[in-house]
Amino acid sequence: MSFRKILVANRGEIATRVVRTARALGYRTVAVYSDADAQAPHARLADEAVCIGPPPAAQSYLSIPALLDAARRTGADAVHPGYGFLSERADFAAACAEAGLVFIGPPASAIEAMGDKAGAKRRMLAAGVPCAPGYLGSDDDSDERLLAEAERLGYPLLVKAVAGGGGRGMRLVHGTHELAGAIAGARREAESAFGDGRLMLERLIEHGRHIEIQVFADAHGHAVHLGERDCTAQRRRQKVIEEAPSPVVSAAMRERMGADAVAAALAVGYVGAGTVEFIVDAGLTHYFLEMNTRLQVEHPVTECITGFDLVEWQLRVAAGEPLSAWLPNGQADIRFSGHAIEARLYAEDPYDGFKPQTGRILHWQPAHATQAGRAPGAAASSVRIDDGIAEGGSVTPWYDAMVAKLIVHGRDRADAVRRLVAAIEDSPLLGVANNGRFLRDLLQHPDFAAARLTTTRLDEWAAAGAPLLQRPAPDDACWLAAAALAARGDVPTSAPAGLRPASVAWQTIALQCGSDTRRWRVRLAGDLVEFDGGPSVQLLGQEGHRWRLAIDGVTRELVALRHAGGWHLAHQGAGFVFTEPSAAPDQRRQADPGRAHAPVAGVVAQVLVKPGDAVSAGQPLVCVEAMKMEMWLNAQAGGTVRAVHIREREAVSAGALVVELDIDTVSTVI
Structure with missing residues (x-):
């Protein structure tokens, strides 16, 4: 089972994360990319890279023949699937084995057993693992049968794809009037994403928390768990913030859930990294949801509190090593330190229905963070950023909206929250609308601080128009900074004195941000911008897009850049665009209904x-x-x-x- 060159059958941040650990351990790496990702960081980071097709995932990252051909052409002898795409496809694991490639993941039989969500629940019930009430499907998978079973179960309930995962092929239904549309939508999405339109029903555990257990098993019949992760902060069944340990799980509850998770893994002959997901009700009773037969997006928080690199574990287990090689005492060797939280940075607009966003990345220079690789332990940097984007690149509509993960490790939960808020503010993404400010505000919300969230709370806030989901406005300091930069023009602060703006007469500056427009009378005197009847702004220095300004005697730093005639400024995790308002009145017509x-x-x-x-x-x-x-x-x-x-x-x-x-x-x- 030895191997020396690993093809990473994925893209984005997980591809770069796997490449870094593999290279640190002395393995050669091969990246694959679609035409849309030709300049992506993961394609440049690996030792070799192969184009596997056009942008649609079905013709590139989901093409088993293209991936196997890339392995053959480069001499790769192992494949790491990452997460998403083909990572939970039993036919891909089997195809790799047939091609003589080591599949760095569980055997095809385990993927197949847990990939069928209905079949997995039947196995768990047989093994004594508690499951939520539901309808697990049958030979009659007609809409009429699903409608009848839904009435028997009662509402609210979830329509779920039998072959689903990652929130795809899943719909929340509150009553009979929503069911037909939910069945049609879930079936269509499941067929598109997984090639399998079979559906099941599951009674919704209301006011529940999503808590999962990280498990790891070797090829010698041994398995351990690495504690829980709390993934309750979700919107539309998509995780937003994950943390470890859970603020509601006691040591005794962790032991019970861990035992159930290990039993679940052993029941299917599992090998490698996996996650057993539970829903926990208001009384802290846990019910099996599903098992993800791969590495999870949120695995870094477990790495932070244990000090282990789970990708390294994957490679060692795939090479045939027993867990006892580094855990001589098994479960007893796993200890937890501090608290870790991960926030997912999505290219989406939280203030417009979380609509996905695309465009060019104008600024992305995360500050004061380690990169993924050998996972930071308790004594390492407290901030880690895993990303798959680069300044000057583009976010396209072809793939997942998640572009980066910000992970922090603190001595306790409050410490971790404070550090993560600072990390979000210090690492703005400009050019593409994103959820950075939303993440920052959610972390500081009283319900998050008190661990009162449920898996549906964010959706409830969105439906109610809660303040958290109302678009933020720039404060007065942002407006003054934008006006000062606009008045100065494009001359950098490092320009020789003879090229800097000289003192001129008063002039009027007008800027628009969103629906708000402001005007000032200003006068330049070198690096000083004076506002008539207001404070002065002094431009003290500039390093790339980071400016130092003194506003009314108070010095501060901000990220700002000029693009397409406007100024983009970052403040407290939000990005604002300031432009000159049109000289003519707005004559845009109402949208044409035709x-x-x-x-x-x-x-x-x-x-x-x-x-x-x-x-x-x-x-x-x-x-x-x-x-x-x-x-x-x-x-x-x-x-x-x-x-x-x-x-x-x-x-x-x-x-x-x-x-x-x-x-x-x-x-x-x-």
């Missing part, structure tokens, strides 16, 4: 109309999928379809015209 445009860049998942069809106001027309999220485009008014400009599975850009309608003259626009 022309339907794509809400985001993505792939057309479904087209429900054709030319000549009559449609009513609010009727769904087209579904666009981007970054694991479906967005429906509805008719704004009743009418007749004149033209459809897209086809299913076709890429579409944000704002592209997709459907044209002839609007009824008596129709009411909604």
Whole structure:
């Protein structure tokens, strides 16, 4: 089972993270990339890189023949699947074995056993592991059978893909009126993501917490657990913040959950890293959800509190080593230190329904952090950032919206929260709208501090329009800094004195940010910008995009850059864009209800109309999928379809015209 060159069958931050540990251990590495990722960091970091196809994942990262061919061409003798894509596909693990490649993960039989979520629950029930009530499917998987079983179970419930994972193919249903649409959406998404449209039902454990156990097993019949991770902070079943240990789990509860998780792994002959997920009710009773037969996105928090590198463990187990080689006393050798929290940085707009975002990365220079590799232990740097992006690159609509993870390790939970808030503020991403400010504010929310969140709380806040999900506005200092930079122009602070702006007469500066516009009378005197009737701003120095300014005598540092005629500023995890308002009044017309445009860049998942069809106001027309999220485009008014400009599975850009309608003259626009 020895190997020396590892092909990483993935992309983004997990690919770079695996490459770093593999290289630290002396292995050669091969990256794979699609045409969309030709300049991505993971493709440049590995020793070799191979293009495996066009941007759609089905033609690149999900293409088993392309990956096996890349391994053959480069002489790789092992494959690490990362997470997502093919990591939980039994046929991929089997294909690697048949090609003579070491698959750095569990055997195909274990993946198949746990990959079928319904079958896995049957196994767990047989092993005595508690499971939530549900319907596990049968030969009759018709919509009518699912509707009948849902009425038997009661609401709320979850419609889940039998072959699902990562929140895909899952819908929350509150009542009968939502069920048919949820079944159709979950089945469609499951078929697209997993090639398997089978569904199951699970009674929702209300007010629950999502707590998972990290397990590890070797090929010699031994398994241990590395404690729990609390992943309760979720939106739309997607994890946002993860921490270890859980603030609600006692030592006794950890022992019970750990024993159940190890039993689950041993029951299927598991080998390598895996995670057993539980839902915990208000009475702290745990129920088995599923087992992820791979490394988890959130594995760094476990690494921080244990001091172990789980990717290193994966490589050693794949090479045939027993756990006893580094854990001579087994479970007793695993100790926990401090508290770790991970925040997922997503390219999405939390203040506009969490819509995925794309575009060019203007600034990404994380400050004061280690990179993933040999995982930092208790004595290492308290901040770690795992990313798969680089300044000057682009976020595309083809893949997951997560672009980076910020992980901190503190002596206790409060210490870790404080450190993570600072890390988010010190590591802004500019150019692409993201959830940085939302993460910062969530970490400081009283419900997070008191561990009162549930898996549905963020969605409840979104539905209620909670302040946490209202777009932040720049404070007065941001406005003054933007005005001072705009008044100075493009001359850097390091320019020779003769090239710096000289003292000039008073001038008017006007800037717009969002819907707010402000005007000032300012005067330049070298590096000093004076505001008529207000404070002065002195530009003290500049290193790249980081500026030092003194505003009314108080010195501070901020990230700011000029792009496309505007100034981008970062403040407290948020990015703001300041531009000059148009000299002419806003004459933009109301959106034309006869022309339907794509809400985001993505792939057309479904087209429900054709030319000549009559449609009513609010009727769904087209579904666009981007970054694991479906967005429906509805008719704004009743009418007749004149033209459809897209086809299913076709890429579409944000704002592209997709459907044209002839609007009824008596129709009411909604």
